[in-house]
Amino acid sequence: MASYRQSIPVDGASQARSEADTPSSRVMRFGLDQPLRLDSGQFIAPLQIGYQTYGTLNADRSNAILVCHALTGDQHVASDNPVTGKPGWWETVVGPGKPIDTDRFFVICSNVVGGCMGSTGPASTNPETGEPYGLDLPLITIPDMVRAQAMLVDALGIDQLFCVAGGSMGGMQVLQWAVAYPERVFTALPIATGPRHSSQNIAFHEVGRQAIMADPDWRGGRYLAEGTSPRKGLAVARMAAHITYMSDEGLHRKFGRNLQDRDRVAFGFDADFQIESYLRHQGLSFVERFDANSYLYVTRAMDYFDIAADYGGRLANAFMGSKTRFCIVSFTSDWLFPTVESKTVVRALNASGASVSFVEIETDRGHDAFLLDEPVLFASIRGFLSSAAAARWK
Amino acid sequence: MQPLAAPVHGELSKRLDLLVISELVEPGSRVLDVGCGDGELLALLAEKRGVEGRGIELSQSGVNQCLARGLSVIQGNADTDLVDYPDDSFDYVVLSQTIQATVHPRRVLTEMLRIGRRVIVSFPNFGHWTVRMSLGFRGRMPVTENLPYSWYDTPNIHFCTIRDFVQLCRDVEADIERAVALDVGGTRMTLNAPWWFWNLFGQQAVFLLSHPDRPKPSG
Numbered sequence: 001m002a003s004y005r006q007s008i009p010v011d012g013a014s015q016a017r018s019e020a021d022t023p024s025s026r027v028m029r030f031g032l033d034q035p036l037r038l039d040s041g042q043f044i045a046p047l048q049i050g051y052q053t054y055g056t057l058n059a060d061r062s063n064a065i066l067v068c069h070a071l072t073g074d075q076h077v078a079s080d081n082p083v084t085g086k087p088g089w090w091e092t093v094v095g096p097g098k099p100i101d102t103d104r105f106f107v108i109c110s111n112v113v114g115g116c117m118g119s120t121g122p123a124s125t126n127p128e129t130g131e132p133y134g135l136d137l138p139l140i141t142i143p144d145m146v147r148a149q150a151m152l153v154d155a156l157g158i159d160q161l162f163c164v165a166g167g168s169m170g171g172m173q174v175l176q177w178a179v180a181y182p183e184r185v186f187t188a189l190p191i192a193t194g195p196r197h198s199s200q201n202i203a204f205h206e207v208g209r210q211a212i213m214a215d216p217d218w219r220g221g222r223y224l225a226e227g228t229s230p231r232k233g234l235a236v237a238r239m240a241a242h243i244t245y246m247s248d249e250g251l252h253r254k255f256g257r258n259l260q261d262r263d264r265v266a267f268g269f270d271a272d273f274q275i276e277s278y279l280r281h282q283g284l285s286f287v288e289r290f291d292a293n294s295y296l297y298v299t300r301a302m303d304y305f306d307i308a309a310d311y312g313g314r315l316a317n318a319f320m321g322s323k324t325r326f327c328i329v330s331f332t333s334d335w336l337f338p339t340v341e342s343k344t345v346v347r348a349l350n351a352s353g354a355s356v357s358f359v360e361i362e363t364d365r366g367h368d369a370f371l372l373d374e375p376v377l378f379a380s381i382r383g384f385l386s387s388a389a390a391a392r393w394k
Numbered sequence: 395m396q397p398l399a400a401p402v403h404g405e406l407s408k409r410l411d412l413l414v415i416s417e418l419v420e421p422g423s424r425v426l427d428v429g430c431g432d433g434e435l436l437a438l439l440a441e442k443r444g445v446e447g448r449g450i451e452l453s454q455s456g457v458n459q460c461l462a463r464g465l466s467v468i469q470g471n472a473d474t475d476l477v478d479y480p481d482d483s484f485d486y487v488v489l490s491q492t493i494q495a496t497v498h499p500r501r502v503l504t505e506m507l508r509i510g511r512r513v514i515v516s517f518p519n520f521g522h523w524t525v526r527m528s529l530g531f532r533g534r535m536p537v538t539e540n541l542p543y544s545w546y547d548t549p550n551i552h553f554c555t556i557r558d559f560v561q562l563c564r565d566v567e568a569d570i571e572r573a574v575a576l577d578v579g580g581t582r583m584t585l586n587a588p589w590w591f592w593n594l595f596g597q598q599a600v601f602l603l604s605h606p607d608r609p610k611p612s613g
Binding site: 355362 | 454458459460461464466468478479480483
């Protein structure tokens with residue numbers, strides 16, 4: 001089995017660095033007169049949003065689909081990533097003739113606030129100091145990310161989105177959209193997600209954050225200004241997280257106890273096993289493209305997410321009176337957002353009388369299944385969207 | 395193996411029981427179809443009666459066919475997932491040709507009566523004379539086009555007769571508002587026939603139930 005070395009542009013890190021302020025995508029800028037109000041009570045102004053669009057907006061601006069990306073995703077959903085040179089992260093789902101068909105729909109995807117690919121985040125330059133924000137950026141929540149997306153959607157002149165879709169953290173944003181702007185969401189497609197971050201998930205995130213902050217090169221969050229990079233800490237954070245995206249069964253099928261480029265164990269701490277080599281590669285390639293402070297911010301946003309908390313502990317109240325059509329998808333081997341989390345949302349939607357479909361897809365590929373070639377997922381999305389389109393434009 | 399009675403075409407008889415069900419449903423009501431399959435009944439109810447339908451279906455293929463039809467369907471199990479629905483959240487809860495495949499038919503029926511103001515159940519009658527012939531004279535479990543499975547691989551683990559079902563309704567204190575039996579040809583049997591006659595000649599039955607005595611939840 002080949003080792004997991006794929007080509008990363010030699011200047012990957014510097015390219016990633018420049019994307020924070022000057023992204024290779026569309027950019028929407030909001031001035032001091034249009035601040036982003038944050039859940040923390042603070043504001044971000046000026047605000048920048050890096051985004052991509054695919055397809056054509058129709059005359060009455062009713063065919064827009066907002067795709068929300070996951071933790072370390074970005075706006076490059078269906079076109080090559082400028083940092084890694086790899087195809088867009090959801091090209092299996094979004095594109096001409098794909099389940100989210102760009103021949104038919106106008107697809108928008110924006111980098112989340114707190115990210116590092118062109119929307120305001122800790123790696124962006126703070127106009128007050130001329131230096132990167134670092135930890136001076138206020139904490140961001142999932143509702144803050146959605147509020148920023150709503151500003152973008154407003155600026156694009158779109159009143160109602162035909163669909164808001166996304167997996168994992170993207171799915172949290174989908175649910176938040178449906179709760180915060182029910183009349184602006186015709187259909188909602190939250191995949192492999194939940195109505196709150198579980199204690200176990202917060203725990204894994206905390207391990208990742210502590211790994212970053214324990215790296216001496218993190219410099220209290222001032223590494224960009226001081227010219228260092230907490231590469232080891234960030235790589236370890238990614239390695240730990242990556243395990244949670246796969247299933248035990250899937251790992252066994254893919255790697256088993258296979259050795260890496262050797263016939264027997266070396267009685268040392270090199271990567272004897274393929275799984276070790278794989279994780280090390282995942283960690284190393286991640287630090288080329290992602291900002292460590294951004295990782296702290298977006299993981300924290302997920303941790304704080306708890307829809308029911310804002311509705312007296314009753315999730316159903318959050319969806320009361322909603323006219324949005326929901327299609328909720330989970331995967332059998334996903335232990336990060338197990339089916340029971342999706343079912344909590346389904347139950348609440350049922351209790352509130354909303355229109356909800358739910359599909360649990362059989363797979364051994366764990367949480368990451370939503371990013372992979374899963375024909376049942378594609379068929380579900382296609383069926384749900386085309387029937388909703390028939391209802392929308394009948 | 396040659397069935398004793400002229401076989402009933404499964405599809406045709408199924409469609410007939412769905413037609414009977416659709417006539418029992420008031421136009422414009424909210425309906426939950428438990429075990430909705432590919433969504434045939436929900437689609438029929440939406441088209442003919444203008445109902446707002448929801449479905450529960452166990453099979454992946456059924457769920458995806460429902461999605462493609464634009465129906466709201468939840469992948470789930472009648473035995474375990476009905477507890478998730480609030481009291482009186484539907485005008486009708488329908489269980490068509492499914493009760494015999496549930497693990498706990500009595501519990502399922504009780505849950506349906508809790509969720510719906512009315513309940514409609516259709517099922518194949520195990521007291522039909524062809525079934526009795528197969529058991530009584532041939533000494534074999536019946537295998538027909540309508541009940542096509544061998545005893546060892548059937549999903550139908552809780553067959554009942556029409557009289558058995560009437561007894562279950564009494565046990566759970568459900569009122570039988572209407573009952574319709576269909577004979578092998580799919581014709582509706584005379585309403586004034588006694589239960590024993592239905593039980594012998596009805597190949598399938600459709601019951602409309604309600605629960606008038608259950609106190610309504612407050613708030």
